[in-house]
Amino acid sequence: MGDEGRAAEVTGRVRQEWARRVAAEYGSAGITAQVLTWSVQAGLPPELLYTATRIVRDELDHARLSHQVLVALGGAEAPVALQADELAIGGTLPDVLVRNFCLGESFAVPTFERMRRRATHPAVRPVLDRILEDEAVHRAFGWDALDALLELAPTLREHVGIALPGHLATFAGYANPPSAPALTDDERACGLLDNAEYAELYHSTWTLDIAPRFARRGMAIG
Ligand SMILES: [Fe+2]
Ligand SMILES: [Fe+2]
Numbered sequence: 001m002g003d004e005g006r007a008a009e010v011t012g013r014v015r016q017e018w019a020r021r022v023a024a025e026y027g028s029a030g031i032t033a034q035v036l037t038w039s040v041q042a043g044l045p046p047e048l049l050y051t052a053t054r055i056v057r058d059e060l061d062h063a064r065l066s067h068q069v070l071v072a073l074g075g076a077e078a079p080v081a082l083q084a085d086e087l088a089i090g091g092t093l094p095d096v097l098v099r100n101f102c103l104g105e106s107f108a109v110p111t112f113e114r115m116r117r118r119a120t121h122p123a124v125r126p127v128l129d130r131i132l133e134d135e136a137v138h139r140a141f142g143w144d145a146l147d148a149l150l151e152l153a154p155t156l157r158e159h160v161g162i163a164l165p166g167h168l169a170t171f172a173g174y175a176n177p178p179s180a181p182a183l184t185d186d187e188r189a190c191g192l193l194d195n196a197e198y199a200e201l202y203h204s205t206w207t208l209d210i211a212p213r214f215a216r217r218g219m220a221i222g
Contacts, residue, residue, distance in 0.1 A: 018066055048141065146160070
């Protein structure tokens with residue numbers, strides 16, 4: 001919100017983005033439930049299994065809270081694209097840990113942190129506070145679970161290294177986003193980020209945080 005006491009002008013772009021977030025958070029709950037099942041089958045340490053159960057609940061909370069934001073921003077009628085068949089995930093535990101947690105959650109932490117900086121809307125700010133707090137736990141789970149899995153099955157290290165560029169390519173939309181009209185201050189107050197900021201965060205997070213984590217584990221690209 002620009003002026004104190006003035007209601008933010010909520011655009012269609014804001015409602016579309018929060019509707020997308022509801023679906024993404026709900027999808028994360030489904031993915032984490034699958035990761036939990038695979039992690040039980042793989043025999044990961046109990047502390048990690050307990051954390052995975054917490055994350056399923058976190059993601060369901062994030063979906064519910066994001067929907068509350070959508071409603072508060074006037075989007076009660078906005079369609080949320082939830083398709084049961086799209087919630088089914090393929091792949092294997094190492095692939096999903098790398099793609100959705102080591103990459104996805106590691107990109108998510110600085111992204112939500114940046115969104116939160118200028119998100120002054122009262123319906124938005126507390127939700128971003130909660131999500132940001134949780135995402136740091138989710139990121140740590142990803143790396144710890146990958147380490148535990150590699151300890152149980154060291155031969156997976158080569159597979160993970162070979163598959164890494166393909167997983168990274170799934171984030172190409174952030175690395176090279178299409179140009180879009182600049183956001184207004186009100187749209188930023190509602191928790192949106194410019195595409196150029198997504199790109200900048202993608203590159204800095206990869207270079208300064210994620211690539212070194214993989215390199216320390218003997219996996220490097222580029
Ligand atoms: Fe989430
Ligand atoms: Fe998460």
